[in-house]
Ligand SMILES: Nc1ncnc2c1ncn2[C@@H]1O[C@H](COP(=O)(O)OP(=O)(O)OP(=O)(O)O)[C@@H](O)[C@H]1O
């Protein structure tokens with residue numbers, strides 16, 4: 001559906017040149033909800049704006065549907081843009097028009113009669129759940145309602161693609177969820193292909209099936225959601241994921257309160273990650289039965305991504321060193337990823353023992 | 357009443373017709389200038405906004421030249437402009453005396469100021485809204501008429517209101533050197549012949565015209581802002 005090939009975007013002004021996007025290639029399939037995450041300044045907005053050529057790449061090809069947009073003359077480009085909806089962080093509604101007026105804006109000059117436009121507006125309002133706000137001005141709407149209007153407006157010309165640039169970043173968590181639900185529904189009901197830019201992994205986790213991670217203008221990692229969440233390679237990706245699963249926060253908390261751990265030389269701190277149905281509890285039970293290793297769960301988080309459960313635990317494994325190693329090997333044989341944490345708590349525990 | 361008028365406003369009573377005519381002349385000069393300068397100012401203001409480096413029809417060279425021309429014209433004091441424009445006025449109207457002739461320098465004096473006002477009003481339109489319109493496949497014309505001018509309307513009205521009040525001040529100045537109107541009245545009668553009551557009435561008339569313009573402006577600003 002969307003094919004970005006070797007996209008470069010370079011901004012030049014008198015003083016400096018900024019390579020906002022460097023040699024990015026992405027392929028977004030029809031029906032995908034494709035997330036692009038990265039920190040501020042990573043080049044996400046610049047990249048997504050190349051998809052409808054709001055930002056013309058310095059180099060590269062932008063193929064949407066059957067067209068290479070780079071080759072289209074202005075008039076045909078405008079026609080192609082009508083089939084690519086876009087929503088923004090700050091909604092960008094016209095203050096001088098009512099909700100209906102905003103949604104009708106892109107329908108003028110498309111050959112529809114007044115009555116047909118009115119019907120279409122009603123239909124779109126129904127779709128986003130705002131039928132009662134038809135004649136209201138945007139200034140009287142909440143952020144979530146404004147974004148719904150913006151979505152209705154973006155869908156007016158029945159696009160196949162919807163681009164979302166930080167569409168939920170100005171909204172509270174609850175409203176964010178309701179907008180994401182709506183997008184998911186549109187994806188399923190209309191077969192809409194969606195590209196979502198965000199700096200929140202939470203958003204990606206909620207609705208995306210594919211994700212790309214951007215840093216300094218480059219895509220550093222890309223893949224389907226579950227494999228990114230379970231098998232991330234890039235440190236930045238890992239960082240985003242651990243903020244989403246809150247494993248890092250949990251570890252921080254444990255580090256600040258060493259007494260929570262109370263480790264001895266027989267204990268190791270580890271994180272355990274598993275995917276799919278092979279839930280950890282029977283495995284943990286057999287660790288004790290087979291190796292006399294006890295597992296103390298300090299923190300646990302289970303996500304359901306694309307209907308696949310993904311578990312992340314922080315545990316203390318206690319037992320004789322050799323037995324522990326066997327236990328870990330046993331877990332890994334069952335597709336559970338174990339990483340031992342080099343925790344300064346260990347040192348602290350040893351010291352304590354020597355003193356005692 | 358008549359007695360009161362005879363005591364305090366002796367000249368005003370005798371000059372009633374002339375005063376009424378002066379008021380009409382002032383309104384006449386203001387009205388026609390507002391029309392011509394309004395059209396030109398909006399044209400130039402829009403041109404400035406769209407040709408700016410990050411405008412929808414970026415033409416940096418054109419923008420720079422226009423920008424400089426407007427700055428130059430704005431820095432010429434109006435009283436000097438009146439003299440400077442004289443030959444052109446004579447060419448266009450056949451004379452430099454009277455309210456019709458005054459319209460020429462008034463337009464030249466008002467357009468640069470108003471263009472800037474319009475430009476600033478349009479720059480207040482959120483760039484994000486312009487971008488959204490581009491993303492929806494709008495043509496530059498659509499963006500000008502259906503977005504910039506519509507979204508910027510309350511600000512344009514506010515700017516127009518300021519400009520008209522400014523313009524009324526200029527008509528008085530033009531009047532003083534032969535344009536007619538209330539400015540002429542105040543100078544020719546009040547100042548030169550020490551008929552202070554006429555000056556007072558001319559002042560009041562000007563103030564009333566200003567207040568009415570302001571009132572109408574505010575009314576429409578309110579009506580168009582949502
Ligand atoms: N029009 C422009 N002119 C010059 N530099 C620009 C322009 N637009 C973006 N940049 C630069 O390109 C880089 C990437 O910006 P971009 O807006 O794409 O980042 P982002 O990932 O969307 O960040 P954020 O999360 O803050 O929106 C930044 O260094 C920015 O300063």
Ligand SMILES: [Mg+2]
Nearest residue numbers: 044045046166
């Ligand atoms: Mg951005």
